[in-house]
Amino acid sequence: MDQNLLFATNSNPDLVDEIVRLTGLRLANYRLGRFADGEVSLHLDSPVALKVAFALGSFFPPAENLIELLTLVNTLHINGVAKVVAVIPYMGYGKSDRLDHPSIPVNARLFVQALEMAGVDQFITLDLHSQIISRYFRTTHLELSAMNLFAKRIETLGLTDLTVVTPDQGGIDRATSYAKDLGKNDIVVIEKHRPADDETEVVKINGDVAGKNLIIIDDMIQTGKTIQTAAAALKQAGADDIYTAVTHFVYSAGALETLNNDVNFKKIFITNSIPVPAGVKLSEKFEVLPTQEILAYAIKPLLTS
The missing domain is CATH 3.40.50.2020 (Rossmann fold)
Incomplete structure (x- = not known):
């Protein structure tokens, strides 16, 4: 047996x-x-x-x-x-x-x-x-x-002037590891202030993003407000296309429609650590990578x- x-x-x-x-x-x-x-x-x-x-x-x-x-x-x-x-x-x-x-x-x-x-x-x-x-x-x-999984997928896009971004200081180690997988040495770090739960304000962008393609790395998306606020600030600072790679997408928190309608994002990569709920159809902006x-x-x- x-x-x-x-x-x-x-x-x-x-x-x-x-x-x-x-x-x-x-x-x-x-x-x-x-x-x-x-x-x-x-x-x-x-x-x-x-x-x-x-x-x-x-x-x-x-x-x-x-x-x-x-x-x-x-x-x-x-x-x-x-x-x-x-x-x-x-x-x-x-x-x-x-x-x-x-x-x-x-x-x-x-x-x-x-x-x-x-x-x-x-x-x-x-x-x-x-x-x-x-x-x-x-x-x-x-x-x-899942960072290496994302890195392999991003490499297939053939992007130039790609810079890795962490939306907060707590993600520096994760973003640094991902950057190494891409063969990059530097990352951009966003300093944020949280005036209330699930609310964020960008205080400072540490690094040059003007004219560059960016990939925002994070462990999860719940409401989506953190990366939304980050993307808006990065665009204002002159960023070109913005991609996002996030391991866990928590569908129940309401971020799906918000991010789908946000023009600042070129593509959002997520994984199947949380399955797509029955009846939910993802748009072409989202791509689910397998973790099995x-x-x-x-x-x-x-x-x-």
Whole structure:
């Protein structure tokens, strides 16, 4: 019998078959659903004791996704699996990461520790919102990046005078890494002020952008206001075409229509870490890049023969 089994919540259905194909993992026999009152139900239809279980699941809104992942992990744990590896394409609540603001929750730490208590032995994540979150993992944690994926796609465009931009100082390391993938040494850093939640103002643009093609690099888009404000300031400073590469696009936050109608963006590259919702059709301005090969590459060395 297979020693390695794949389990998945309902968050990323498009990734399940692809990961099975790329890794050789067998999709386990289980039923994840709902009780009559809407609570999460789960039934394992075959033994899992002493198996290595890979639990695939993101927790973008709604909160049901997180509850499903916690339920799945803990059920595997109490049924005697040898190891639970949580594969999380998008780890939500990343903005709630600060310990120096006593008046707000630190949900990033709370949910990492909740998953560990539920039974996760190892984490695989993709482009966390901040490096602060990495400190909250007490078990083995591997963070993957989609930056090389974006770099390869951008290279095919054959752009000249391309400069990498980070929309805030918190993304300097990410933008620097991406620039190296493109063979660039310098980046442009935007300093911003946040007068209120989900509101930003550009204070200063550090670097020359006049007459240049730009690629704005970030980990996620929620409302889209940060990169919208950045793009407007860059255009005003004389930038030519502006592209954006963002790992996680949170559709529920309302950015899709706003960015689609924004003439400052030539192209917006995103990934399938969060699936396109049913009934939503993306315009040609958006291009979704697949993450399954990145995830599979990280999973393969963990398979037990």
